[in-house]
Amino acid sequence: MAEKYYLTGATGQIGKVVLQELVKAGVQITVYTRSPDKVPKANNITIVEGDFKDLTPFENSIAGHTRLFLLIADRDNLTNIKIAMGTRAYAAGVKQIVDLSAKRLPYRSYNGLHIHELAEDALYAIKDRGYHVALRPTNFMSNMNFFDIVKKQDRIVDTADPDEKQEWISTTDIGLAGARILLQPVEKHKDATYELVGAIATPAERAAILSKVTGRQITYTQLPVQELYDYYINGGFTPDLSYYLATYQVVDPVSRGLPLLLGRAPESVEVWSFTYFNFTKTTLIEMGL
Structure with missing residues (x-):
C-alpha cells in the first residue's frame, strides 16, 4: 500500500517546510487546516477544513493514512488534543506520528515548556499504538x-x-528534519526522540x-x-x-546528530x-x- 501523509500545522513556518518537502517527493498529502486559502495548490494535496475544537473532520478523514505530522498551536489544550488525535490516528492505522514537542529540560523547570513534555508523554503512553517520533527543538531563530x-x-x-x-534552531531545519523522517521507513526511527539545537x-x-x-x-x-x-x-x-x-x-552543544537528520549541516x-x-x-x- 502506498504511503499517505496527514499534516497539521502545515501553514506555519515549520509546517510549510514539511509540506514543501512532501510535495516535492510526490506523495499523497492531506492537510488539516482552518485556513484552506493558505494552503498552496498541488495535485497531490487534499485539504480538510477543520480546527482543534471540533475534531470531527479529522476523525472522518484520517483513515487510510500511514503517517501523521502533529503540530498543535493550542497550548491550553495541548495534551487533550494530542491524545484525541493520536488515539484516533493509531486506531485508523497510522504507523508513525512525528510529534513536534520541545526541548526536554529538568522536570517542571519551565511551565511554558512542561506542557509539551506532558503532551509528548501522553502520546507515547497510548496503548496499541504505532511508532512515535518526537522532535524537541530549542529556541526558534x-x-x-x-x-x-x-x-x-x-x-x-x-x-x-x-x-x-x-x-537556537532554524525553523527550516525543524521542518526539514520532520519531512525527512516522514519520508524514510518507519523502522529507521521507531520511537526515537531528537533534541534539536x-x-x-x-x-x-x-x-x-x-x-x-x-x-x-x-x-x-x-x-x-x-x-x-x-x-x-x-x-x-x-x-x-x-x-x-x-x-x-x-x-x-549543537546536536551532533542533526546532519544525519537533515542531510546537511544545520x-x-x-x-x-x-x-x-x-x-x-x-x-x-x-x-x-
Whole structure:
C-alpha cells in the first residue's frame, strides 16, 4: 500500500517546510487546516477544513493514512488534543506520528515548556499504538529579533550578558528534519526522540549579524529581567511563556546528530538570517529596514 501523509500545522513556518518537502517527493498529502486559502495548490494535496475544537473532520478523514505530522498551536489544550488525535490516528492505522514537542529540560523547570513534555508523554503512553517520533527543538531563530525595536531604536534586546552563549534552531531545519523522517521507513526511527539545537550564538553576535543583514548599525541592549518580562506580558504572552522567554539560560552543544537528520549541516544564525531576510525583504523595506 502506498504511503499517505496527514499534516497539521502545515501553514506555519515549520509546517510549510514539511509540506514543501512532501510535495516535492510526490506523495499523497492531506492537510488539516482552518485556513484552506493558505494552503498552496498541488495535485497531490487534499485539504480538510477543520480546527482543534471540533475534531470531527479529522476523525472522518484520517483513515487510510500511514503517517501523521502533529503540530498543535493550542497550548491550553495541548495534551487533550494530542491524545484525541493520536488515539484516533493509531486506531485508523497510522504507523508513525512525528510529534513536534520541545526541548526536554529538568522536570517542571519551565511551565511554558512542561506542557509539551506532558503532551509528548501522553502520546507515547497510548496503548496499541504505532511508532512515535518526537522532535524537541530549542529556541526558534524566528523569535530572536523584535523588528519593531530594531526599526525604532536600531537595537535588539534580551536579559543575557552580551557574550553569553544561547541555543537556537532554524525553523527550516525543524521542518526539514520532520519531512525527512516522514519520508524514510518507519523502522529507521521507531520511537526515537531528537533534541534539536542547531546553533550557538551570543546576543552581541546576533546584533552584528543583523547589522550585516539590514545594512544598519544594530546594537544589543541587556535589559533587566523584569523589563523584558513586562514587554512580553504587554505583548499578550501568557505569564508562563513570558517567564520562560525572559529567563531561559540553558546552553547545550549543537546536536551532533542533526546532519544525519537533515542531510546537511544545520543552518547557522548568519545563514538563517540572510535567508529569512530574503523571504521577508518586502516586509523589512516597509518597516524602514
